[in-house]
Amino acid sequence: MPRPKHPGKRRPWIRWVLIAFVIFVGYQVMSGPRGILKIRELRAQRDSLQTQIDSLQHRKAELEAEKNRLLTDTTYLERIARKELGMAKPGEKVYRFVTPSAKEGAHEGKN
Numbered sequence: 001m002p003r004p005k006h007p008g009k010r011r012p013w014i015r016w017v018l019i020a021f022v023i024f025v026g027y028q029v030m031s032g033p034r035g036i037l038k039i040r041e042l043r044a045q046r047d048s049l050q051t052q053i054d055s056l057q058h059r060k061a062e063l064e065a066e067k068n069r070l071l072t073d074t075t076y077l078e079r080i081a082r083k084e085l086g087m088a089k090p091g092e093k094v095y096r097f098v099t100p101s102a103k104e105g106a107h108e109g110k111n
Contacts, residue, residue, distance in 0.1 A: 031037045069076050081087040088094045 027035075029035055070080070086094060086096070
């Protein structure tokens with residue numbers, strides 16, 4: 001004969017299983033691999049990368065403009081060659097003024 005169930009008797013382990021399940025789900029929602037904290041971190045990383053992309057696109061546009069100017073503007077090309085490479089036209093004299101370094105200046109002051 002089956003035992004009759006007592007309406008007042010409860011199973012205490014069900015409560016602990018439910019509590020453990022709620023804690024597990026709460027952990028997964030907050031800090032699991034797809035949790036709220038991870039999503040916020042990924043969004044911040046995405047924003048940072050987008051800022052870097054924008055900066056690099058701007059730099060690329062500047063470099064392409066510089067390239068086009070070097071290919072088409074001979075006056076600009078001549079100015080760059082004179083300034084950065086120290087080039088001169090035939091018959092011109094180039095004077096360079098060198099400032100003494102701090103070490104040389106200190107050494108000369110002692111003499």
